[in-house]
Amino acid sequence: MSVRFVIDPLDFVSNAGNRHDKIPLAELTRLHDLLFDMEGEITYHIDGRLDQNEKPGLQLRVNGKMHLRCQRCLDKLVHTVNLETFLLLAKNEFELSQADEDDSVDAILATPGLDVVDLVEEEVLLSLSISSRHAENECSTLKLKSTDNNDPPGNPQSAHPFAALTTLKKTN
Template identity: 45%
Template sequence: MAVPLVIDSLDFACNAEVRRGKIAIARFQRLQDYLANNSGELGYAVTGALDANGRPVLRVDIQGVVSLQCQRCLEELEHVLDIHTELLLAQNEQELQSLDEDEFVDCILAQPEMDVLLLIEDEIILALPVSPRHEQDECMPGGGREDGKAIREASPFAALAALKKTH
């Protein structure tokens, strides 16, 4: 098992440090509930910096492809991730609350031992669609059946439709 990547978020930002690499999708425990399969890996870069006002920020960039389940046809769906987030670091709870009032600023509490993998996983989960779907013309008809007939015939309303046609 790989060693967790832990940083002191304020020092990391103030010293303009950078961490980048690739992570196996299987390492993200909470993300597994959203995936059709956990194969592959994602590229990431976490960059510390000071914003235009001299406040510490973390820039999180994530690229790759995850496999979700289409909610229309229930087949596998490849979802491209291209995430670019800037997170302002609040030094205490009071600062966090005051910064959270600005809807245009994403803010997190600075931590002396921040797990970068958890931060990356949070950003991935936030970027996933609520109801992933193929484009209408890409889905297999009938909820994944090649011909679509099996589902229509098994419908409880099929008998009603037949009665309606005869009367």
């Protein structure tokens, strides 16, 4: 059992705090919908430090292996998490919205009582939002010929001029 680790993030930075710990996947309940099973654990390292502009932030590294459920064949997909991010600490909503305008910056609100395990879970979730699937030839349902060719997101009608027509035909 890992213990919840709660920090005041700004204090954590002024004290140059750092910590690393392991979290069993079974405890990251928000991931469970995406998991094939709950085997394994992830390791995190968190460091409170200033960035190059002397702004406080949290350096977070997360590593580990997990078994995702492939979104195509629903079979086990071994996934390695290996993420590193610097989260700028915004002192208020205004600073947060300023930081959000800069795509190169990830920021979080520096609320006292920040639950680091929650934060780690959130970052892992974000890293998984990219569709999790086997490579094209590794799915266990090869016979199931995929008709989607990873179409880019967006307006399907502009991508496929005849898509609207097809839809019309189907509904009639």
